[in-house]
Amino acid sequence: MTATTPAARRGGRRLGDQAFAWALLAPAFVVLIAFTHYPIIRSAWSSAHGRNGDLGTAQYERLVQDPVFWQVLRNNLWFAVGTVPTSMALAILMAVWVNNKLVGKSFVRLAYFTPTILPMVAVASIWLFFYSPGIGPIDQVLSALDIPTRNWLGNPDTVLPALMVMMIWKQAGFFMIFYLAGLQNLSPELEEASKLEGASRWYHFRRVTFPLLMPTTLFVFVVALTDAFKIIDHLFIMTGGGPNNASNLLLFYIYDTAFSFFDPNYAGALTMALVVILGLAAILQFTVLERRVHYR
Amino acid sequence: MSADVDTVPGRGGLRIGRGLETLGAWLLGILWLLPLLYALWASVHQREAATTFDLTAPLTFDNFVSVWQGAPFGRYYVNTILLVSGILVGQLVLGVLAAYAFARFRFVGSNIAFALVLVQLMIAPDILISENYTTMASLQLVDTIPAIGLPYIASAFGIFLLRQTFKSMPIELDEAAEIEGAGRLGRLWRVYVPLAKPTLVAYGLVSVSTHWNNFLWPLVITNSVNARPLTVGLAVYNGTESGIDWTLLSAATILVVAPLLVAFLIFQRQFVQSFMRAGIR
Numbered sequence: 001m002t003a004t005t006p007a008a009r010r011g012g013r014r015l016g017d018q019a020f021a022w023a024l025l026a027p028a029f030v031v032l033i034a035f036t037h038y039p040i041i042r043s044a045w046s047s048a049h050g051r052n053g054d055l056g057t058a059q060y061e062r063l064v065q066d067p068v069f070w071q072v073l074r075n076n077l078w079f080a081v082g083t084v085p086t087s088m089a090l091a092i093l094m095a096v097w098v099n100n101k102l103v104g105k106s107f108v109r110l111a112y113f114t115p116t117i118l119p120m121v122a123v124a125s126i127w128l129f130f131y132s133p134g135i136g137p138i139d140q141v142l143s144a145l146d147i148p149t150r151n152w153l154g155n156p157d158t159v160l161p162a163l164m165v166m167m168i169w170k171q172a173g174f175f176m177i178f179y180l181a182g183l184q185n186l187s188p189e190l191e192e193a194s195k196l197e198g199a200s201r202w203y204h205f206r207r208v209t210f211p212l213l214m215p216t217t218l219f220v221f222v223v224a225l226t227d228a229f230k231i232i233d234h235l236f237i238m239t240g241g242g243p244n245n246a247s248n249l250l251l252f253y254i255y256d257t258a259f260s261f262f263d264p265n266y267a268g269a270l271t272m273a274l275v276v277i278l279g280l281a282a283i284l285q286f287t288v289l290e291r292r293v294h295y296r
Numbered sequence: 297m298s299a300d301v302d303t304v305p306g307r308g309g310l311r312i313g314r315g316l317e318t319l320g321a322w323l324l325g326i327l328w329l330l331p332l333l334y335a336l337w338a339s340v341h342q343r344e345a346a347t348t349f350d351l352t353a354p355l356t357f358d359n360f361v362s363v364w365q366g367a368p369f370g371r372y373y374v375n376t377i378l379l380v381s382g383i384l385v386g387q388l389v390l391g392v393l394a395a396y397a398f399a400r401f402r403f404v405g406s407n408i409a410f411a412l413v414l415v416q417l418m419i420a421p422d423i424l425i426s427e428n429y430t431t432m433a434s435l436q437l438v439d440t441i442p443a444i445g446l447p448y449i450a451s452a453f454g455i456f457l458l459r460q461t462f463k464s465m466p467i468e469l470d471e472a473a474e475i476e477g478a479g480r481l482g483r484l485w486r487v488y489v490p491l492a493k494p495t496l497v498a499y500g501l502v503s504v505s506t507h508w509n510n511f512l513w514p515l516v517i518t519n520s521v522n523a524r525p526l527t528v529g530l531a532v533y534n535g536t537e538s539g540i541d542w543t544l545l546s547a548a549t550i551l552v553v554a555p556l557l558v559a560f561l562i563f564q565r566q567f568v569q570s571f572m573r574a575g576i577r
Contacts, residue, residue, distance in 0.1 A: 017401050020480060024397035025409060028390040031450035036416045039427035046427075090324075097321040104322070110564060111325035114332060117560050117567070119509035121527045122549045125534055126331045129338075129542050137334065169328065174571070181572040201313075230422060233511040233527075237534055251423065251512075258426035259516065267426045275419055282418040 040275060047268035059269035069270070071245050072253045075160060079249060080228035082164040083171070088220055090172040092213075095179035096205070112173040120170065124237035127166045128153070131238075153239055156246035163234060163247055171227065175220045182216035183209070222285045226278055250274050338546035346543045359547035366544070368521045369551055372529040379441050379514075379525055380507045386449030387503055388496065394450075395458030396484050400470070413452045421447035425516050432517055443517045444525065448507065454499055461495040462488055498570030501563070508556055526552045 050058035063069050098109040115123065130136050131152040139149045152162040186209065194204040210217075232252040235241055241248030241256070248256075251274065258267035338346040339360070345353030363369065397403070398410055421428060428447055429438075437443035465488065473483045489496075511527045518524045524532070530552050534545060560567055 018403045021397040021401035021403040021406070024393040024401075028394040028413075028450040028455065029409070031390065031446065032413065032416060032452075034431065035421050035428055035447035035450075036419060036424070037412065039421075039424035039431065040415075040419060042427045042430075043424065094321075094324070097317060097324075100317070102321055103318055106564075108321050108325040109568070111329045113568060114329060114557075114560075116571075117505050117509075117556050118332070118553050119511065119527050119530075119556075121509075121511045121531050122335075122553050123331070125530065125545050125549050126335045128540075129545070130331065130334070132542075135542075169331070173328065177568060177571045180568075226418065230420065236511070236515070236531060254423075255425060255512070255516070258429070264426055264430070271423065271426065274423055278418045278423070282414075 043268040043271040043275070045268070046265045047272050049265050051265070059265050062266060063269050063273065068245055068248070068253065069273075072248045072250050073273075075246070075248060076229055076250045078160060079164060079167070080225055082161065083167045083228055084221065084224040086164075087168045087172040087175055088217070088224060090168065091175035091220065092179050092210075094172060094176040095183055096209075098176070099180060099183045112176055114173065115170045116174040116177075118170075120231060120233035121237060123166070123170055124234035127234075128238050131162055153247075154243060156243050159239055159243065159247040163238065166234065167228075167231070171224065175224065178216055178220050179213065182213045186212055218285075222281055226281050229274060229277055250277075335546045335549050338543050339550045341543060343541065343543050346546070359543045360551065363544055363547045363551060367529055367532070367548070369526075369529065369548075371521050372524060372526045375441060375523055376508060376525040376527075379444055380504045382441065383445040383448050383507050384500055384503050386445065387451045387454050388500070390450050391454035391458050391499075392484070392489060392492075394455045395462055396488060398455070398459045399462035413455050416450075416452035417456070422512055425513060428513075429516055438517060439519050439523050441523050444514045444523065445507075447513065451503070454503070457495060457499055458492060461492045465491055497566070501567055501570045505556060 047059045048055055048057075050056050094112045098105055098112070102108060130138050133139055133149065133151040133154070138152070142149045150158060152158045190208055190212075191204060194208060199207075229250060232249050232255070235247065235249065235252045239247040241252050250270065254267050254270045254274065257263050257270055340355045340357065341353050342356055342358075394413070398406065398413075424447075432438050432443045432446075435443075437446070469487050469491075470483055473487050478486060508525075509527060510525075511531065514523075514525050514528050515531065518528060521529075530548050534540065
């Protein structure tokens, strides 16, 4: 940058640019190191200690043999597989709709976006009622239609899908915003050209719009993927990870291990597992995705 | 007729298609609003009426009264407002300073420093609850509002966003201010900050709504009403009785989301635009 040239002239008298820049960074770095870097190192350090305090791989051996860990990991992967593509597809659909000429466009856009600003805890309370057997609206509608009902959150087979539905509802509108921004950055001439060529809207979307939205899609994909591993607030309200760990997710298991079972070393090992997963997502973003984004 | 079909394929189908799309868009919109509408409905009805959807059922505000009296919601509000404003001020100050360093100065280690900032984009403090709790305990800050806010006041997202904004500003303005004798901090304050106002507002909206809604860390680090924010207060309310009273819970839920919802309705345009701006760099 050019900033070095004029500033360097006075640099000798007062604080040099080097020191000045680091002074500007210092407050942020104190906090970043204290609450991000140091705890990551601490997690790694405590995960390298066994129950009696000796160094070793005991925690990781335990992790590999822990059926709950594998179940939680599997749940989390299914949770990602179930929520990420669906909410992204819905988000594109929503964005295309509210980007069109549509009667009551601003109302519809508002409706889609509303779940985004609600706290997950409040959302979970409402959905807990929706799913509650007997009195919940879902059961009421189903029994009115003579469809057999069930205890959605109490059944290991349905609890995770039930939570996925809620997550999709919560997130689709948020991802819509990114797609809407992407759509509005596209030049309107493209659509006119397609119209002149007689291409159908679906064809235009498939061959022109969607490829041009690829950078947005990749960005949203990483955000959605990491969210699937980070968002657990609803478990506190709706299931507590149950029944029988059927809805337990990795971060909730870390919480339980640290604060219900008071086992910081094992919590450290679990934290490292989550750090590795999120790190892989970061690598995905910075290598594969960055490269793909440039062809724009 | 046939010529028309030839030149503009599927025009009639297009109109029907558009109609169906509008219908679909509306149905989805109503579906998306239903949970919130239901909470509103339940919050102003008596327990029996809440589940029957009888439109003639009498309205009541008793639920709000008993919720307000049943839990220290006033205290929760004060805590939440102190929390989100404290975090916002911290994030803006630390973010602006760090972003200025990254955007306008060349220094040894800047790339490594920036990479260290980006680590937090992926590994948020929420993940590190166990270790951060230990840190707060050793600082004797457990169950205080600063303990809830501290891990978040250096925000990688904020630094990144502001750095991009500062970088996109014309360097000529900076040089002009320097010729007029403004120092490095003076230029930051008089040139960069005013020009970055739209970004700062957008970031502020995102920050406030994020931390108003945050739950896990406040739950972990607080154990009394002294520091507990609204979200944790709501969750505690949720678990008090064996049988949950849905009308009371709905009223409590509405109390928690009302300020954000009202702000959202007033600033709808800015909200949506700010999320766009904040998301796409």
